Amino acid sequence: MQNKQDENRIIASSLTYTYPEAAKNAVDGVTMRVKKGEFLAILGHNGSGKSTLAKLFNALYVPSAGTVWVCGLDTRDDDLVFDIRQHAGMVFQNPDNQIVATVVEEDVAFGLENNGVEPKEIRVRIDEALKAVNMTKYAKKAPHMLSGGQKQRVAIAGVLAMKPDVIILDESTAMLDPSGRQEVMNTVHRLNKEEGISVVIITHYMAEAATADYVIVMDGGKIAMSGTPREVFTQVQRVRELGLDVPPMTDLAYMLRKNGVNVRADVLTVDEMVEEVCRLSSSN
Amino acid sequence: MLKDITLGQYFPGDSAIHRMDPRMKLILTIIYIVGVFFISNLPGYLLALAFLYLVVRISGIKFDYLLKGVKPLRFIIIFTFVLNLFFVQGETVLFDLGFWRLTKEALENAIYFALRLVFLVMGTSVLTLTTSPVQLTDGLERLMRPLQKFHFPAHELAMMMTIALRFIPTLLEETDKIQKAQMARGADFESGNLIARAKAMIPLLVPLFVSAFRRANDLAMAMEARCYRGGDHRTRLRELKYTKLDLFGALAMAGFIALIVVEGKLLG
Amino acid sequence: MSIVIEQLNYVYMSGGPYETKALSDINLTIGDGEFIGLIGHTGSGKSTLVQHLNGLLMPSSGRILVDGLDLADKATDRRAVRRRVGLVFQYPENQLFEETVEKDIAFGPKNLGLDENEIARRVKDAMRRVALDYDELHERSVFELSGGQMRRVAIAGVLAMEPQVLVLDEPCAGLDPRGREEILSLIRNLHKEAGTTIVMVSHSMDDVASLAERVIVMNHGEVVMDGAPRDVFSCGEELRGMGLDVPQAVMLAQKLREKGYDIPEGLYRTEEIMAEIMKIAGKEAQHA
Structure with missing residues (x-):
């Protein structure tokens, strides 16, 4: 266990959660892990169970069955x-x-x-x-005067001050405009790289998932796909079936291939894509 | 009109009054108000006014601003004044209309009561104008802390106040948005009789409540995720410390109280 | 029916210490049947502008003529304007309040003083337009629905006013890709089938590129660009300077051009750029 704990921040084993009085499991037998220093994206359409999963990682929900260990600690x-x-x-x-x-x-x-x-x-x-999220000069400001992106950076600072090993962002960019999204993504990427904090982002923006080390796609409470962003997004058809988009360039590559362009x-x-086009024309 | 109320507003500054410990300011405000309630002659009220004026001058806030704060409450003040005129019994009749007579006691009582209300509003206004809401809740929480032994929810009350303060701007903005959205659907909030207007509020109030509940739910979860577990063993970023300023403040107040006591004895 | 905006200025908290000019010297004409994409970063004034289009905000100076009615004139009946110009706010599901889906959608028509039969007809029609099944849903509580369904009920509530111009502020905000696609396709259909004039405020360049016939860009309370999508998107540098993106297809075309490929200016749709790449690869598009 000790050894495992060193390399994995979160381990979920046959993790299942059912909301009170719900007929179906919101999370249904998920086995996965978040490695030390990893940037993981969990994707899925609304109702796929991805947010429920996130709340199981923080002991906000306690598993109905199965186990989740956070830094070796059992959330039950x-x-x-x-x-x-x-x-x-x-x-x-x-x-x-x-x-x-x-x-x-x-x-x-x-x-x-x-925490006293x-x-x-x-x-x-x-x-x-506050320095780590570039919000030092807003330290004395009232939160309602800030933009959405700034508010989320304050929220990240609040988490960061606790010196966490993992930061989980549960659709934290969904209500932001593009520049706010960018602010938040830049911040967590920097924390991931510089401080070695593991990051789990729950999102349905493909562009955000494309920057992750590893992607998990949820559907009906189960893991439907997993792999590196490349491995996942290349399966354009499957991703669409799961109610998601693929990045525009991956989509273009898919259409080109369908039309016989290699x-x-x-x-x-x-x-x-530019590289690929250059390669094509030089081989012609 | 809502924005005219100075009670509860904060006027940022760095005066000696601003820098005093919120606990001391709370205590002194209470003493001042209680003191004013025992005054029963006009010179006494002049003293109270002079003291208040001095404090306001030190704080750097315009006295007019304070007076403006009393204006929205003028109806309540007039109402209590009239009520006192009618219902206080007295001996010395000033004039008699048969069904009602005005007595000297009633008139005095009415005037003093109205004055007390004015001082109550102005006194607390000075407190809130010079103390940020954060400091105020901090001060209240710490003053009430000893009461926790008797299961008085001091921390919970302070937390509720903080959250209320935090969400007032958010909910105001939301109200404006929902109101506009319903107006875009042809809702009319401005015309019609009282009943029609009350009914017109439903499309505004229902979404507002739904949203407030959703926010409360979200916030509860966010607080839990950040290890919130009530007031026990909780530390605070800001520690409150009494300084020399607070001592000066306490002495000044003691002086004022002594003055009105003496003055009251002298003039009856 | 057209909307004419002349020299519109709007100042927030006029006279106070926090006075800010939210809109300055806006001149626009929105013609019948247009599909306009209104873009700009947060605080650029686009939400303030759209609230002027149906009289929710009054101009500080200038004129707005909706179908000949002057909105700056206090005597103008605002409800007559709101009947013509429907406004769907951001996260419109937050305004739902009635017990049932049907009652909520009927709120607008009722305020217009229509009779029962007409209201019932409009509710059914609006639900059909937003692809909600009347028989299945009309008696359901709005609060039992999914997020995407609630959004569509809210849009139906505005559609039931049968406006000639429909203004939507970020209609897809916060939805997942499937929900977004549903909303976009219903907007597309409204424009195509009913000929409704659409003004869509959006942060998503890709959404605007795929739908709008005309793009208006706002920055610091001013209209800085106004034209066909291909013209606006060809100003990639300027857009980025205002904190906006360009569609990825535009970026690709730009970078290929820099590499010396002969890609025509003004391409902004994925299908267009695909056809160009196929030419480079020496293939003819089979069914692009």
Whole structure:
């Protein structure tokens, strides 16, 4: 176990969750893991069980069956709940509905206050956290004066101040405009690279999933597809069946191949498509 | 009219009054108001006014601003004034209309009561104008903390206040949006009699409540995810400390109270 | 029916310390049957502009003529304007309030003072247009529906007013790809079949590219571009400078051009660029 824990931040085994009085399982026998330092995207249409899964990672929900270990801690153990939530921080969808305090820095301090951290240490940690998300100059501002992207960065800072091993973003970009989405994605990518924090993003934006190390597609509470973004998105037909899009360039590659043009199927970005076109014309 | 109410608004600043500990300001405000309620002659009220004026000057807030805050409450003040005129019994009759006579006691009572209300509003306005909502809730929570021994929910009340303050702007914005959305569907909030208008509020209030409940639900989950577990063992980013300023404040208030007590003795 | 906007200015909190100019000198004509994509980053003034189109906001100066009715004139009957110009707000499901789907959709027509039969007809018609099954859903509570269904009920509530111009503010915000596709296709059909004039506010260049016939770009409260999609999207640099994206197909065309390929200017649809790549590969499109 010790060894496993070193390389995996979250391990889910036959994880199942049923909402009270629901006929079907919202999450149905999911086995997966989040590795140390990994950037994982969980995709799926609305109602596919992806958000429920996220809430099982944070002990907000307790498994109906199966187990999930967060940094080696079993979420079914009541005594470990607060440890687990400190290890695996969560950012939610609606930026307005997760900020508690009336001043930015007070909100960042919220989790630390709950955990009884000394005031001096809180000061140090919130300053660091606000710096890490580039929000230092908004420390004294009222949250409702901020843009959506800024609010979400405050929420990330609040999680970051707890020094988590995993950050889970539960559709945290869904209500943002493109620049807000970009702000949030840049922030979590930087934290992932520089601080080595594992990131789990729950999303239905393909462009965001394309930047992940690994992608899991959920459908009906089960894992329908998994692999690197390339491996997943190349299966254009299957992805569409699951109610999702593919990145526009992957779609273009798919259509070109259907018309007999021999481009690589796993093109994700514009630059890769340019490369493919150059390769085509030089081989002609 | 809503925006005219100074009660509860904060006027950012860095004056000595602003920098005082919120707990001290709360205590002193209460003492001041209680003190004012014991004043029963006009010179006493002049003293109270002078003291308030001094405090407001130090705080850097315009006195007019404070007076403007009383304006929205003028109907309540006039109402209590009239009520006192009618219902206070007295001996010294000023004039008699047969079915009603005005007595000196009633008139005095009415005037004093109205004045007390004015001072109550102005006194608390000074508190809220110079103390940010965050400090105010902090101060309240800490003052009430000893009561927790008797199961008084001090932390919970403070948390509720914080959340209410946090969500007021959000819900105001939302109200505006829903109102416009219903107007776009031909709703009319402005005309018709009282009943028609009350009915017209339903398309506004239902979505607002639905949304407030959804927000509450979301917020509860977000707070849980951030290890919230009530007030026990909770620390705070901001620690409150009494300083010399608070001592000065306390002494000044003691002086004021002494003055009105002496003045009350002298003038009856 | 057309909407003519002349020298429109709008100032927030006029006179106060927080005075901000939200719209300045807007001149636009929205013609009958157009499909306009209105783009701009958050705070560019596009939501403020659309709220002027049906009299929810009053211009600080300038004129807005809707079918000849002057909105700046206080005497103009605003409800007569709102009957002509329907506005679907962002996250419109937040405005639902009635006990049943049918009652909620009927709210608008009822406010217009129509008779029972006409209201019933309009509710059925609006539900058909947004692809909601009347028999199955009309008596259901709106709060039992899925997010995508709630959004469609809200749109139906505006459609039931039978406006000639439909303005939609970010109609796909927050929906998953399937939900988004459903909404976009119903908007497309409204334009095609009923000939409704559409003004669609959107952040998604790809959505605008696939639907709009005319693109208006706003920045800092001004209209900075106004033209056919191919003309607007060919200004990639300027759009990016305003914090906006261009459709990926446009980016691809641009980069291929830089590599020396002969790609015509103004391509913005994936199918168009695909045809070009097929030419490069020496293939003819079989059924592009």
